[in-house]
Amino acid sequence: xxxxxxxxxxxxxxxxxxxxxxxxxxxxxxxxxxxxxxxxxxxxxxxxxxxxxxxxxxxxxxxxxxxxxxxxxxxxxxxxxxxxxxxxxxxxxxxxxxxxxxxxxxxxxxxxxxxxxxxxxxxxxxxxxxxxxxxxxxxxxxxxxxxxxxxxxxxxxxxxxxxxxxxxxxxxxxxxxxxxxxxxxxxxxxxxxxxxxxxxxxxxxxxxxxxxxxxxxxxxxxxxxxxxxxxxxxxxxxxxxxxxxxxxxxxxxxxxxxxxxxxxxxxxxxxxxxxxxxxxxx
Numbered sequence: 001x002x003x004x005x006x007x008x009x010x011x012x013x014x015x016x017x018x019x020x021x022x023x024x025x026x027x028x029x030x031x032x033x034x035x036x037x038x039x040x041x042x043x044x045x046x047x048x049x050x051x052x053x054x055x056x057x058x059x060x061x062x063x064x065x066x067x068x069x070x071x072x073x074x075x076x077x078x079x080x081x082x083x084x085x086x087x088x089x090x091x092x093x094x095x096x097x098x099x100x101x102x103x104x105x106x107x108x109x110x111x112x113x114x115x116x117x118x119x120x121x122x123x124x125x126x127x128x129x130x131x132x133x134x135x136x137x138x139x140x141x142x143x144x145x146x147x148x149x150x151x152x153x154x155x156x157x158x159x160x161x162x163x164x165x166x167x168x169x170x171x172x173x174x175x176x177x178x179x180x181x182x183x184x185x186x187x188x189x190x191x192x193x194x195x196x197x198x199x200x201x202x203x204x205x206x207x208x209x210x211x212x213x214x215x216x217x218x219x220x221x222x223x224x225x226x227x228x229x230x231x232x233x234x235x236x237x238x239x240x241x242x243x244x245x246x247x248x249x250x251x252x253x254x255x256x257x258x259x260x261x262x263x264x265x266x267x268x269x270x271x272x273x274x275x276x277x278x279x280x281x282x
Contacts, residue, residue: 001070001116002225003043004032006151009051012102014155026051026151028060034225037070037116040162043097047114052152054114056229058214066148068229069104069121072134072168073152074113075101079111079140086161089113092137095165099155111160112152113138118167122232124148125173133171185210193217200243200251209237219255231264232271239275248272 006026013019018229026032030031034056037043046052053061054071076085082098089096094115102112121127131146146152186207189197191217198204200212215234216225223230231252238248253260260268 001037001067001120002034003037003046003071003231004053004056004061004151005035005049005050005055006030007033009153010049012156014102019153022051022153023151026053026061027214028062029101031059032057032061040095040097043116044157044162047097047099047152048154048157051153053149053152055146055148055150057149058226058230060150061149061151062170063148066120066124066127067226067233069127070117070118072130073116073145073150074115074134074138075110075142075152076113076138076140077142078108078208080138081084082159082161084110085111085113085138086163088134089163089165093165094163094168096163098163099157099160101155102153104218112155115168118169120229120232121170122229122236123173124179126170129171130168134144146178146223187213189213190217194210196251200238200247201241209241211237219252220257222257228263228267233269235271235274236278239272242279245272 004273008025008030010020011018013022026055032053035042035046037046054067054073056067057065058067059065082100085098089098097114099112099114102111103110117130121130126202127148128146135141135143166176187210189205189208193208193213194204196216197208201208211233215230218230219227235252239245252268254265257263
């Protein structure tokens with residue numbers, strides 16, 4: 001699992017001016033650092049040490065550059081205590097990290113809930129569908145958290161808790177919406193990709209899905225921290241368009257900066273499967 005952190009935001013904000021200053025440090029020209037989260041301790045250390053975002057971005061923190069998320073995060077500013085939130089989470093049977101917001105007081109509970117996902121969300125439609133489900137479970141949450149580029153200041157673990165449970169299974173967007181996002185997100189084919197695009201699609205194309213263009217252009221760099229997410233988006237789009245499995249695997253093998261490992265092969269096969277299923281339902 002991955003998380004974006006902003007290493008310059010390494011202190012708890014004391015007031016509104018601090019929060020504004022931190023926001024600038026979590027925005028262009030400061031690139032987020034993508035880190036691996038393998039345990040609950042990793043997650044706690046990250047979100048209590050740095051400013052962070054649950055989303056992974058292809059560039060700076062911005063809605064347009066959203067790539068994926070492995071976590072759903074909610075802020076609650078009123079209407080629910082941490083104790084009541086804990087009971088609700090236990091009833092849902094979900095794993096969750098609850099941390100007090102910097103402005104938390106015993107009289108006014110302000111806190112955030114961080115739910116690890118059972119599967120990476122790779123598009124905004126599935127993000128929205130999962131968010132809508134979360135809002136049904138927690139109607140007290142702050143609606144601004146639905147922003148794909150939402151970021152959070154560091155928190156203290158004091159008074160917070162980790163609840164063991166199942167990872168949250170993302171909710172799927174309506175099929176039409178899922179298909180539309182891949183139809184609409186088109187970019188022009190750069191000259192240096194035209195031969196490769198023709199090999200993949202079997203013909204010349206003026207435009208291709210943005211996810212495909214991004215991966216074909218940058219795969220050779222290894223895409224530090226983004227390889228798997230970008231790979232999934234590209235392969236899903238290709239399979240959705242009916243590109244042959246063998247051609248997809250051949251091209252990705254040639255683009256990879258090093259030999260594909262078992263995880264790469266698994267992700268390729270899974271994304272091909274998901275893309276084919278979506279194509280069948282179009």
